[in-house]
Amino acid sequence: MSEYVVELKNITKRFPGVVAMRNMSIAIRPGEIHGLIGENGAGKSTLIKVLTGVHIPEEGDIFVDGEKKVFRNPVQAREAGIACVYQELNIVRQLSVVDNVFMGRAIKKGLLLDYPKMEAEATAALTTLGHPEIDVKKECGKLGIGQQQMVEIAKAVSLDAKLIIMDEPTSSLGKEEIEQLMETVRSLKKKGVAILFVSHKLEELFELCDRVTVMRDGEHILTEDIETMTEERLIAAMVGRTLDNLYPKEFGEKGDVWLEAKGINEAGVLHDVSFRAHAGQITCFAGLVGAGRTETMRAVFGADPIDSGEIFVKGKKVTIKKPADAIKNGIGFLTEDRKGQGLVLSLGVRTNLILANMKGFSKGPFLDDALIEKTGQENVASLKIKTPSLDEVTAQLSGGNQQKVVIGKWVNTNADILIFDEPTRGIDVGAKIEVYNVMNQMVKEGKCVIMVSSELPEVLSMSDHVVVMRGGRVMADIDRGSEHFNSEDIMKAAWGGELD
């Protein structure tokens, strides 16, 4: 028995135009929870895909239980005992839990499927995970996200995987579901299963992991016991420099109310929502997931129809029926889901940058290519968008750079009121700070910035004013100067408590 269950030695993987992983080594012990962390584009996904046989590395060796292996396809990796729970779940929602657990390796009795046996095994796997309550005959689409994830993990468990890779497993889960997941991970560890836990959230790593590996620019930076680690050192290793301040807040000059909503109602979603946002300030919307913050923003922006309510821009009542109306009134909206709603991934940076203001970049019906080129180059420079050229397809960019392209899109509309919905979700620390600096810059220029955020430290550090929502209602309205401007009171309001 070797010391490591899975070991990668000096792996190099190249892609068109880029070396995704250079001389990377990582060794995982049996029964350990091994954290893997790095900025977006650091090479974590590539590492996972090499481990699961999706990518074949050009150089280097893979060892499983001390034995050298070559994975030419995902099936070989699976047979060697490596399973992966991807961030975007590989669940066929229309099929039952059993069908999903045994996808591609159904148990047969003669020519027919042996459902009783598969059901028993699936139930056994889910029981091991502490979720005997999941009905294995149920359609997966009818389960919650947390339960769907358990089905994925059950798939791995029923394979007798030695190593289960979990890629950002908590990103779409609620607090309670995260707790449950952590319990499951710990119980797997007790059974001797090794876990490679990929996460952006430092606190999860500290809570869960035994050891942690940091990657940067496709290379191995360090592997250490988590006990000897500090948060600062982890971040420094990740970004390659020390960050003095994760939240570089700067203050603008408070101006007039530029965006005001009065009594917005949307049946079953929003109830009498009113708020004011000033120029020269960052107004944060805090609350739990599902509190109606995104819905409020979509209503203000005209993305969803409202039943009643009034919207005032710079003191003037406006009618906003569709996003184009909002844009005409100088409102920009960076959606939470940048891939699904922010970018046209199949098109280049150039076109995405002018997406929201084609008219401004046209002379008559014709696009003004010279102006587009000039503005594009300016955007790339000022927002530090890392792209080989303006013609690069946005699908090829990292999450942080995609977000910057979306920001550029709204900068180019000359919007005065900018709504950022979870702008830093899923992007790395370095890019986060750059996003904050863009917001600071806007506020200093006297613009009105609104940020929806679920991260309390971010809310407390970056906001001038906080609106707390719960269940589609505004619960509290707190100024930075107020005595309630602290995490306890904001959480209290978010959970429905009264502030005095």
Add this chain to the structure above:
Amino acid sequence: MSNMKTEANAIKKDSTIKTILQKMGSIIALLILIIVFCIALPDKFPRIANVMNILKQASINCLISSGMLCALITAGIDLSVGSNCVLCTCTIAVLVQHGVKNPALLILVGLCVSTLAGFINGTLLTRLDLPHPFVSTMGMKNVLLGLALVITGSKSIGFTNTGVDSLMWIGSASIFKSGSFPGIPFSFILVLCVFFLFNIFLRKTALGRKIYCCGGNPEAARLSGIPSKNVLTFVYTLSGFMAGMAGIICVGRLASANANAGATYDNDAIAACVIGGASFTGGKGTIWGTLTGALIMAVIRNGLNLLGAQNDIQYIVIGSVIILAVTVDVFRNKMEAKARKMAAQ
């Protein structure tokens, strides 16, 4: 920094090579076909009269394909173009039967009918939120064909000697005739003009760019203030208009109106676009590629005809060419990816 710049340049250079390859790919295929037929039929195929004939034969498909290309770019499809084209011709025929002889009026009415049909396609798709244009346009394909059969009483109506020669001239005439030179078909000159405008429209105008955006991500386009639904409605209306224009060419080209004449038009148009580099997943395709695709189809049909091959063989060959063209495209993309990978080392 300088390193990054050279890398960026290398990628840029790569992408120009890629675009050239993408443009040239179908042209090379066309040249190979021409050479093959020149060798197989040395005294029939490479004659100037035959070349002009091919261009004439390609015109209808070219015009229909230009509208189809826009639908494909939006990740949609327009299956009603064949019926729509035929309906335009039949409408004109019925009007002629009833004594309308003014060519301008006939053209206007024909185009209006087809454009309206296209507009209905777009409206069904965007306002009734039908799941995919496949549904709305397939439905309309049958409706329009039915209408064409109804108004013509399921009969073929001839245009010859009905006093609309000037209308027939558009589809049948050749200009710049001199001596042995048979002249260039007017219909193909019309195609070139239309395609030139399409090229500018798709590449240089805001609306053209919006078509690509709506194809790539309609929700992102909507949230960026682009009226996706209007853009899609426009695309299907345009496709209807182009089908109508093809219908007007049909008047002179076929010299008769027959509701069943358009049976292969939808497939031919899709094939021309796909051979020319368009993709069913949207966002891809150029008008010149489509022109090449349509010419490839016409050359194959013409060459096989001259060889004495029947319709049945033509179907088999064209089907194989479509599959081959897309396979080559996929293969070429893979090779390019490999080349870029080598360059990165």
